[in-house]
Amino acid sequence: MYQIIAKETLTPVTKMFVISAPEVAQKAQAGQFVVLRVHEKGERVPLTIADYDRDEGTITIVVQEIGKSTRLLGQLEPGDRLASFTGPLGRPTEIENYGTVVLVGGGLGIAPIYPICRSLRAAGNHVIAIIGARSGDLLFWEERMRSVTDELIVVTDDGSYARKALVTVPLKELLESGQTIDRVWGIGPAIMMKFIALTSQPFGVKTIVSLNSIMVDGTGMCGACRVSVGGRTYFACVDGPEFDGHLVDWDLLLSRQRMYRDDEAIALERFSQPESQSNREAR
Amino acid sequence: MARSSRSSIARHSMAEQEPSVRITNFDEVALGYDLTTAVEEAQRCLQCRHSPCVSGCPVGVRIPEFIKALREGDMWDAVAKLKDKNSLPAVCGRVCPQETQCEEVCVLAKRGEPVAIGRLERFVADWEREHGIRVPPVASSMGKRVAVIGSGPAGLTAAGDLAKLGYDVEVLEALHEPGGVLVYGIPEFRLPKEIVKIEIGYLESLGVKIRTNVVIGRLYNVAELLESYDAVFMGTGAGLPMMMNIAGENLNGVYSANELLTRVNLMKAYQFPEWDTPVRVGARVAVVGAGNVAMDSARSALRLGANEVHIVYRRSREEVPARAEEVHHAEQEGVIFDYLTNPVEILGAEGWVTGMRCIRMSLGEPDASGRRSPVPIEGSEFEMVVDTVVMALGTQPNPLAFSQAPGLERNRRGAVVADSATGRTRLERVWAGGDIVTGSATVISAMGAGRVAAMDMHAYLMGQSRGPWLTAAEPA
């Protein structure tokens, strides 16, 4: 079970995996995530479901390699098996015919908005997506995104590809253009989601974000993933991960994401030493 | 041996790791009896005709009988007598609150110290494990399928009993490791995980299939299970941590006990970075609460390197709900107990805990439950300097498993309403037992509930007891 069927390098820091998980694929919906362990001593890593194929029985994930666990995952090849794979977790995106919707995917956030765009479009919405990355080489899935949207706007921070702008710039232009926008989704790094929410707030357009707080079980049992929304504490893994971006306490999320920074550095350093004990064992 | 000489033998203590040594490791604290000590302790039992001890045990372990077999040297018979009523004796011998159960009502307790029933139980179970567990005969398959949700003591017991009767049992567990609280909650130094693994391996040898990584309420729901199984047992426990809802509770450095213990036990954070999951425990730790969960958190914090660990409890020592042995061990290890103290705010700087503002309490008149309720003493607020706070305030049933289970009635505290005599819920073909029904209780009561439900499920599935379906609901 949980065998890797295919792997693709999307950018220098992002890899895509197609994983055999027939039961999860049957049930997966846009907006949900999985928790996987790469090896027996591994962390439980939460990753968004970027795509699912019910016929093939597969789940697609896109991973940005930032620390030890994601780099270990990045080293796996087709044929390898994961130690565990649990899902689907979290509440699905609320799919309805809202009218015109704008989905903003920054960096890695392109992957999670893809299935949401597809579902929203199938529900009859006019789907506009804005995708962006720091530079052109970090951008992926442009064609895929085009296939599930009515309009696609591409930007890069440095202008090395497409238009030079932050994702919030075209979002603001759309909101100011006078056309009715019924709902916005913003997914990406927490700091980007914060600015997406701040951009749409003056226009009063409801904006949904997907909160990537630190998680352990993903089933509502530990409270590691606590977030504050509208002054109330929620467990992101079961109450979310999607919440109303205008009500999120962003500073708390950003602060809690840093909780293990020192330990993560230790893990990564040990992992990166070429012949360290943990490195050999991990393979 | 004469009765008088039996009662003149003093209760045998059990070897333990020295406190100064054991707080530097996660190895088991209590080392168990050797054969000679066990037999001598067994000699103390008076073999009372009415055996009050048995009625003190929630599953009615045949205590005098297994003790008799033990002292006569017939170990396999002791094993058989013990396991007749208790399928996880190595666990119960270690974690049962014996002093409020079997040992409390032992006749010797009235005149001095009770027979060390728990320690003997542990000894017999450990002996069996060392000599190779024998698998009892299992009835051939009846072609009926039962789903058991959750692999804690309630689910495992129900699964084992049903498998022995010839049902095809599948245990569906959300986490990647089966065992429930036995693997993610109770620490290694109290209950080695290897023991839990072996007990689970025994159940698998009975034919129980365990499927991990299956989250009911997400991957499947109860309504779907009823389509593909003849009966469903819900033993999902009480895994939802309660918080105090005071200011500062979301600061970095504030843990629910469940998170701290899950990181340490299930994810082996005490072996970080060899294992990948980290845990952050600072130099000064406050654990709020005084149950087993609080003791486990405090003692884990010490072992993770904390210099000073406080138990902050709003009542007094008399009301402490933890097992006596845990409190004793925590005191030996240097945990500081701040009784009649309650946090009102957690203080922080730059996102991290720096202290906790507390208020002193006094005990007022007894309330309806007979417990004296704590009342804040005005003007007694003070600050504690701490960098880590662990909330061990209790847990409630996690509602996840209930999604798409219309008809399942739950009470105000989120617990499932089930008949304590049968385990039947309001939803036909669905039984429940353990912490999901009672709220956080004990391993042995969860096992008892699993057994009761298994028996009733058998009667129902054999067509001997079709209805009425839950007439008298137990107020939980």
Ligand SMILES: Cc1cc2nc3c(=O)[nH]c(=O)nc-3n(C[C@H](O)[C@H](O)[C@H](O)COP(=O)(O)OP(=O)(O)OC[C@H]3O[C@@H](n4cnc5c(N)ncnc54)[C@H](O)[C@@H]3O)c2cc1C
């Ligand atoms: C619901 C959800 C969906 C996610 N989807 C994706 C995705 O599709 N693709 C992707 O690449 N990443 C995703 N993430 C983030 C991903 O889980 C983390 O990047 C990963 O756990 C980092 O582990 P590491 O050991 O490689 O890095 P580390 O060095 O351990 O951590 C780097 C940073 O990642 C975050 N992080 C660390 N541990 C966890 C954890 N247990 N849970 C959550 N965040 C953590 C922290 O902010 C940390 O500072 C998602 C997170 C959540 C909660």
Ligand SMILES: Cc1cc2nc3c(=O)[nH]c(=O)nc-3n(C[C@H](O)[C@H](O)[C@H](O)COP(=O)(O)OP(=O)(O)OC[C@H]3O[C@@H](n4cnc5c(N)ncnc54)[C@H](O)[C@@H]3O)c2cc1C
């Ligand atoms: C730290 C700690 C220390 C304790 N110490 C003692 C002690 O010393 N002595 C004692 O007698 N008792 C002790 N207890 C209490 C005792 O452990 C519990 O009463 C007992 O484990 C309850 O058993 P259970 O089978 O009902 O549930 P649990 O042991 O909680 O098991 C429930 C299982 O169901 C799984 N589950 C939950 N939701 C789902 C879902 N939706 N889908 C699939 N699976 C799901 C969970 O992951 C878990 O594995 C302690 C509890 C804790 C937390």
Ligand code: SF4
């Ligand atoms: S199971 Fe627990 S209560 Fe029963 S006899 Fe054993 S130790 Fe005592």
Ligand code: SF4
């Ligand atoms: S009550 Fe005590 S002495 Fe009597 S049979 Fe039970 S264990 Fe033995």
Ligand code: FES
């Ligand atoms: S990750 Fe544990 S409760 Fe959300």
